[in-house]
Structures are given as C-alpha cells and as structure tokens.
Amino acid sequence: MTVxxxxxRAADLRSALDACFADHPRLRGYVLDEQGHLRExxxxxxxxxxxxxxxxxxxxxxxxxxxxxxQALSGG
Amino acid sequence: xxxxxxxxxxxxxxxAYRTHEAWLLDRQHxxxxxxxxxxxxxxDGTLYAALHLGHFGAKLHRRDAGSSEWVEVAxxxxxxxxxxxxxxxxxxxxxxxxxxxxxxxxxxxxxxGTLPGGLFxxxxxxxxxxxxxxxxxxxxxxxxxxxxxxxxxxxSICVDPRDSRSVxxxxxxxxxxxxxxxxxxxSLRAKGMVASYMxxxxxxxxxxxxxxxIVRCAGQPDKLWCQHHNGIWRSVDNGAxxxxxxxxxxxxxxxxxxxxxxxxxxxxxxxxxxxxxxxxPPQGSLAVTRTSxxxxxxxAWRGGLPHAHCYDLVYRHGLAVSDDGQILLMGSTTGGAWVxxxxxxxWQTISTHLPxxxxxxxx
Numbered sequence: 001m002t003v004x005x006x007x008x009r010a011a012d013l014r015s016a017l018d019a020c021f022a023d024h025p026r027l028r029g030y031v032l033d034e035q036g037h038l039r040e041x042x043x044x045x046x047x048x049x050x051x052x053x054x055x056x057x058x059x060x061x062x063x064x065x066x067x068x069x070x071q072a073l074s075g076g
Numbered sequence: 077x078x079x080x081x082x083x084x085x086x087x088x089x090x091x092a093y094r095t096h097e098a099w100l101l102d103r104q105h106x107x108x109x110x111x112x113x114x115x116x117x118x119x120d121g122t123l124y125a126a127l128h129l130g131h132f133g134a135k136l137h138r139r140d141a142g143s144s145e146w147v148e149v150a151x152x153x154x155x156x157x158x159x160x161x162x163x164x165x166x167x168x169x170x171x172x173x174x175x176x177x178x179x180x181x182x183x184x185x186x187x188x189g190t191l192p193g194g195l196f197x198x199x200x201x202x203x204x205x206x207x208x209x210x211x212x213x214x215x216x217x218x219x220x221x222x223x224x225x226x227x228x229x230x231x232s233i234c235v236d237p238r239d240s241r242s243v244x245x246x247x248x249x250x251x252x253x254x255x256x257x258x259x260x261x262x263s264l265r266a267k268g269m270v271a272s273y274m275x276x277x278x279x280x281x282x283x284x285x286x287x288x289x290i291v292r293c294a295g296q297p298d299k300l301w302c303q304h305h306n307g308i309w310r311s312v313d314n315g316a317x318x319x320x321x322x323x324x325x326x327x328x329x330x331x332x333x334x335x336x337x338x339x340x341x342x343x344x345x346x347x348x349x350x351x352x353x354x355x356x357p358p359q360g361s362l363a364v365t366r367t368s369x370x371x372x373x374x375x376a377w378r379g380g381l382p383h384a385h386c387y388d389l390v391y392r393h394g395l396a397v398s399d400d401g402q403i404l405l406m407g408s409t410t411g412g413a414w415v416x417x418x419x420x421x422x423w424q425t426i427s428t429h430l431p432x433x434x435x436x437x438x439x
Binding site: 026029030031033034035036037039041042072073 | 130131132133135148151154155156166167168171219281
C-alpha cells in the first residue's frame with residue numbers, strides 16, 4: 001500500500017486521521033484497530049512529539065503541524 | 077492425486093508441487109509477512125491467505141481460480157465494544173486462526189475463527205464479515221481462557237457435509253460448540269473431555285476444555301477426532317459424547333495436531349510431543365502415529381523423519397491429508413516440511429529450513 005500525504009485543516013489528531021481515511025478507507029484498518037485505537041505497534045509523532053494517548057488520539061494540532069505515522073520498532 | 081500444496085509460514089506463503097521424483101518448493105507469496113492461515117476453497121478454486129502483520133494487524137487476501145493476482149478483502153473485525161461492558165477481553169481481532177468454507181450449497185460463505193475467540197461469517201467471499209453473536213454472547217464464554225496464546229481462540233471449524241447449517245467449532249480453551257441453525261444458536265459439545273490441568277471439581281466442565289485440534293471425517297461426518305491437551309479423544313456421534321482413547325497412544329498422547337482420513341473415520345494421524353512444559357519431540361526424535369481402528373491400536377512411524385537432535389513441533393494446522401487419504405503433508409515450528417505418499421509410513425523431506433510453519437493444505 002502506498003502511503004499518502006494529506007493536508008487537512010483538522011484541529012486535533014483524530015479529526016486529521018478521519019480526514020485522511022475518508023480519502024483512503026483501506027488505510028484505517030492499518031493504523032487503527034476496530035475499536036478506533038492506535039494499533040499497538042504503530043506510532044504517531046506530531047511536530048517531533050509522540051502522540052499522547054493511543055486510544056483518545058486527541059492531541060491538538062496547530063495549522064502548520066506535521067503528523068507522521070510510523071511503524072514502531074518491534075518483532076524479528 | 078494431489079500434486080500441489082501450500083505452506084503458510086512466519087515469512088510468507090510457499091507453494092510445493094509434485095514431480096516424478098520428489099515434492100519441490102515453488103512460488104512464494106507475501107514474502108516476509110506472517111501468514112497465519114490459508115484456505116484453498118474447493119468449491120470455486122479460490123485461495124485465501126490470512127496475514128498476521130506485526131504492525132498492521134490481521135488482514136485477508138484472496139486469489140481467484142486461474143488468477144495470479146491477490147486482492148485484499150475485508151478482514152473479520154469486532155463491532156464496537158458496548159460502553160460499560162464487563163467483558164475483560166478486548167474486542168480486537170489479534171489473529172485469524174482458522175478459515176473454513178461453507179457447504180457446497182452455500183457459495184461464497186466462509187467461516188473464520190480468531191484470537192480472541194470470535195467466530196465470523198462472510199456471505200460474499202470475504203468482502204464483508206459479521207461476528208457470530210450467538211457464540212460470542214454465550215454466557216459460558218466468560219469461562220474461556222487462553223491456551224497457547226494469552227486469549228482464547230477458535231482453531232477448528234468443522235462444517236457438516238450433510239447439512240451446511242450444522243457447524244462444530246473447537247476453542248482453546250473453551251471446549252467444542254455446535255450450531256445446527258447456521259450460527260444463530262450454539263450449545264456446548266465437549267461432554268466426556270477431561271481437563272486434568274484444572275481443579276478436580278472443574279475437570280469435566282465442558283467450557284474450559286482445551287481441544288488443541290478437532291477434525292471431522294468428510295465421508296463419515298459423525299466421526300470426529302480431537303487432540304486434546306490431556307490426550308486423544310474421539311466421537312462417533314457428532315460430538316454428543318467424546319471418549320478418551322485408551323490405552324494411550326504410543327510415544328506420547330500429547331500433541332497439537334490431528335488429521336482424519338477423508339473417507340475412513342477410523343483412521344487418524346497424530347504427531348506426539350513431550351508433555352507438558354518442555355514441548356519437544358520425545359527423545360528429540362520426530363514420529364507420526366496412526367490408528368486405523370478407531371484408536372484401539374496405533375503404529376508409530378519415523379521413516380524419513382529426523383531421529384536425533386530434532387526439536388520440531390507440529391502445531392494445530394501443520395498436518396494435511398489428501399482427498400484420497402494417501403498423501404500427508406507436515407510442517408513444523410522450526411521450518412521442516414515433509415510429505416508421505418503412503419499414508420504416513422515413509423516421509424520425504426521437502427525442506428528443513430523454511431520459516432516456522434503455521435499451516436499446510438493441499439490445493
């Protein structure tokens with residue numbers, strides 16, 4: 001799956017993710033589980049800071065914020 | 077005669093095919109990705125592969141008959157957990173642990189069993205899935221517990237070839253369950269099993285049994301075999317009563333896998349392992365045991381299998397039988413794959429260095 005880059009005016013992380021998933025519905029199940037929580041081995045950084053709560057995903061976003069979704073280091 | 081097979085491993089899905097001289101490895105799919113389960117659907121030639129991605133969760137892919145292209149379809153997923161639920165289990169599919177095709181009269185129907193203990197049904201070849209509420213909401217599910225994994229899971233799905241609405245499933249650790257109405261209602265079906273790992277007053281409780289694997293004889297559907305945590309059980313009445321095989325099978329009556337002859341319900345195979353905490357082949361020597369008289373007698377076969385410093389285990393889905401009951405394919409936790417063309421007597425090595433093998437199946 002190619003990883004898209006999305007620009008959004010969303011004011012918080014979950015709204016930004018929802019905006020991204022609206023255009024890329026398959027991506028939702030790769031980033032979030034079926035309860036809407038960030039998958040255990042996926043990590044999100046906002047302007048260099050790790051997202052605070054993997055269940056709420058309620059970090060505030062500034063207009064220029066940059067959000068990166070990454071694979072956490074795990075496995076073997 | 078079967079001449080092609082699939083091997084699902086921690087690092088991809090591999091094909092094997094038969095030549096005049098030997099079975100050889102062939103094409104690979106999803107290289108590097110864990111493939112937790114596969115299903116060749118005999119009804120329409122479709123192949124399904126369940127991925128267990130370390131980062132991104134359980135996924136399902138489908139390849140149509142005659143096609144070389146895989147298509148990602150929907151993966152089973154739980155509905156939103158109700159607010160205030162007292163269920164200690166997270167409603168999140170961790171892994172697809174079993175896949176089964178519905179009956180020939182139900183084209184497109186699939187069943188999937190997951191960790192943590194969800195049974196799901198698709199009516200459209202995996203394009204969408206529905207949790208089977210009747211089993212998930214059974215009050216006895218609260219007694220289920222993990223066995224092999226931290227959470228309970230459904231590893232065996234046995235559709236009755238006489239009536240597609242009748243399905244028996246095996247749960248580690250949650251006993252065996254039967255529906256006769258296509259999944260709407262379920263009843264426990266583990267009477268006779270004994271769990272010696274439990275306190276005395278709970279050892280015969282049906283909802284905590286650990287059937288490691290349950291298989292049904294296609295030609296004699298009332299005959300079921302079970303490799304249980306505490307031995308080998310069989311049923312001749314579709315699971316109404318299970319009877320322990322005694323005296324115990326040779327080598328060890330502990331193990332994970334069983335396979336039954338597709339036409340002869342008296343014939344079944346097992347791969348013994350040392351119980352309980354070591355989990356290695358007894359004496360470091362791999363054997364396959366077979367009964368052809370309903371468990372009264374067993375023969376232990378080792379021909380062609382490693383017999384020294386062997387630490388291969390064969391897990392629940394690591395042994396497959398061809399439709400004629402003659403060819404067996406076996407895959408181990410340490411990447412050994414063997415095939416027998418005489419019903420288990422003599423084995424040929426396909427590979428001893430595949431990734432850990434989760435499941436094998438003939439095309």
